[in-house]
Amino acid sequence: MTWLAWRQHRPQAVAGYLALALFGAYFAVTGAQMMHTYHSTGLARCLLIPGASCDELSQAFKSHYAYTDFVGITFLLMPVFIGMFWGAPLVARELEAGTHRLAWTQSVTRRRWILTKLAVIGGSTVVFSGLFSLGFWWWSHAQVLTGWNSFEVGLFDLLGIVPIAYALFAVALGVALGALIRKTLPAVFTTLGIFVAVRIVFMAYVRRHYLPVKTISAPLGGTLPDLTSGTWRFGERIVDASGATVSTASGPTINGVDVHYLAAHCPGITTKIGDFPNKDAARQCFSKLGLRVVESVHPANQFWTFQAIEAGIFLLMAGLLVWFVLRRIQRLS
Secondary structure, X not given: OHHHXXXXXXXXXXXXXXXXXXXXXXXXHHHHHHHHHHHHOOHHHHHOOOOOOOHHHHHHHHHHOOOHHHHHHHHOOHHHHHHHHHHHHHHHHHHHHOHHHHHHOOOOOHHHHHHHXXXXXXXXXXXXXXXXXXXXXXXXXXXXXXXXXXXXXXXXXXXXXXXXXXXXHHHHHHHHHHHHHOOHHHHHHHHHHHHHHHHHHHHHHHHHXXXXXXXXXXXXXXXXXXXXXXXXXXXXXXXXXXXXXXXXXXXXXXXXXXXXXXXXXXXXXXXXXXXXXXXXHHHHHHHHHOOEEEEEEEOHHHHHHHHHHHHHHHHHHHHHHHHHHHHHHHHOO
């Protein structure tokens, strides 16, 4: 049964691994080029000097390899392609052609039939997505060193262990939809739509809530504590002594605070055009009101925790879909 399952999966596996070989060649060539540029331009040496300003070199590096942003977006589709072309046809093709009836009249039970198929395609998916993730990790290393944030949408989704979990979820989703719809083409496109929708929800709304955010603050006019590269930042806001957010209108402001708000609380501040308070008056007003700059962050050292949480969620969803497939197969005629 295992040999037969592999024979059926082999054409798709060969096509997939040929595509992976092309990805690997691209990773090897462009990754080596980026690492050479990273060292030859002096950017690597600059980043090793504490307090050195490397913004100009970093920006030049990012501008030179700006095209990789588009390439990364393309790579995000890798898991769903596996689900569409490996997962969706797995059962749907058999049901559509009616060959499942012949398989079920043999000595192999329905449960063993589907579990063997799932084991073969699942193992192949783990190997494929694992190799892809390793290749991408090596390829993106120079860009991460220059300031790419590992939490960024798109980069987080291609690093670490989550690509493997996404791929297994996509395959399980494709198999489940194939068993439910019983037609290969509709199952393929439905897999695409549902997978993309789920991933968008997690990227935009769910991921940031895996762990409580940490808050850092500093008096207004001061400097926030240094944050290590890779910190996931949610933007700054200004609060008063009670913790209420202060108005930052688009009109005249001082250090980002609406002048009219300051004038209403500090006699030394005026809203008269052209009459700006000196720094001491503004600083005294900030101190009187207890104004502080506050920022919510997820520290860089939480990256692997977030990876484990998200991978666990997608593996759990994949497991539930496999359970659905097992139940569904038992009820098919």
